[in-house]
Amino acid sequence: MKKFNTYGSEFSKVYDRFWKGFVNQIGPKLVKLYKNYPISKTNKIVVDLCCGTGRLIPSIIDAGYNVIGIDQSENMLELAKSKLRSEMNTGEVSLRHGFAQSFTVEKPVGLVSSIFDSLNHLENLEILKCCIDLVFSSLESGGVFIFDMNTKKALSDWNFIDLEEDDDVVVMTQGKYEESESRAYTRVFGFIRSDGSLFSKFDEIMYNSLFSINNVTKLLLEAGFININFYKETNFEEKFLGDPETLDRVFISCTKF
Numbered sequence: 001m002k003k004f005n006t007y008g009s010e011f012s013k014v015y016d017r018f019w020k021g022f023v024n025q026i027g028p029k030l031v032k033l034y035k036n037y038p039i040s041k042t043n044k045i046v047v048d049l050c051c052g053t054g055r056l057i058p059s060i061i062d063a064g065y066n067v068i069g070i071d072q073s074e075n076m077l078e079l080a081k082s083k084l085r086s087e088m089n090t091g092e093v094s095l096r097h098g099f100a101q102s103f104t105v106e107k108p109v110g111l112v113s114s115i116f117d118s119l120n121h122l123e124n125l126e127i128l129k130c131c132i133d134l135v136f137s138s139l140e141s142g143g144v145f146i147f148d149m150n151t152k153k154a155l156s157d158w159n160f161i162d163l164e165e166d167d168d169v170v171v172m173t174q175g176k177y178e179e180s181e182s183r184a185y186t187r188v189f190g191f192i193r194s195d196g197s198l199f200s201k202f203d204e205i206m207y208n209s210l211f212s213i214n215n216v217t218k219l220l221l222e223a224g225f226i227n228i229n230f231y232k233e234t235n236f237e238e239k240f241l242g243d244p245e246t247l248d249r250v251f252i253s254c255t256k257f
């Protein structure tokens, strides 16, 4: 059976090399948003769920927090570990293999973050519910969950072919929305230099499940979250008061009562 969302060895290297702009832009804004919450002053532990190669983590530790990064891909985690070795040695960062729908933490944390479409990788609403319930139980009272979601607007328009290259990598991406499955698939394939003049091939398919923001909001309320706010990717200073389905990607913050 075809496996999806693997983030295997070669593709993890490609991922870490490209598409950096998003996290670099979001990191400082996300930390600033979190700092508006009183819990940010008393609970210094943050979980970065689906942390990937750990690109969000430096912004969080620079602001004085300790981070637990959790991801399902050992390959993504390997790269995160290679970049965050010294922070792991000082205890500021711990990285672990785990799943968004079944992770545990030793003690309640102040913030759970999950960005860059990671929760769209969950298979269905039931699994998203498991994840949201677990996030809720891993937070201290007053704790905050900040995450993003690709909306129907973005995913239903997911039809593209793209090519990027540098001296060491050629990467082609092809996107296709499957209406009958409510899923947008992305095939990423190409070659990465592995050893001198030799290149290795990678070929993976990942998907983004389409979750209506109404359903996501319902799950957050059922879990016990309050104070649910939406933000545009470009502006975390002001709550977005319009219909979140009109955005391509929406950021959502909510609080554990």
Ligand SMILES: C[S@@+](CC[C@H](N)C(=O)[O-])C[C@H]1O[C@@H](n2cnc3c(N)ncnc32)[C@H](O)[C@@H]1O
Residues within 6 Å of the ligand: 005, 006, 007, 023, 049, 050, 051, 052, 053, 054, 055, 056, 070, 071, 072, 073, 076, 098, 099, 100, 101, 114, 115, 116, 117, 118, 121, 122
């Ligand atoms: C698009 S990447 C985002 C990584 C990181 N948050 C960033 O901003 O660069 C999605 C990540 O989600 C992880 N992921 C997908 N499904 C997961 C699951 N069920 N549990 C934990 N991690 C998951 C993948 O392994 C991958 O590292």
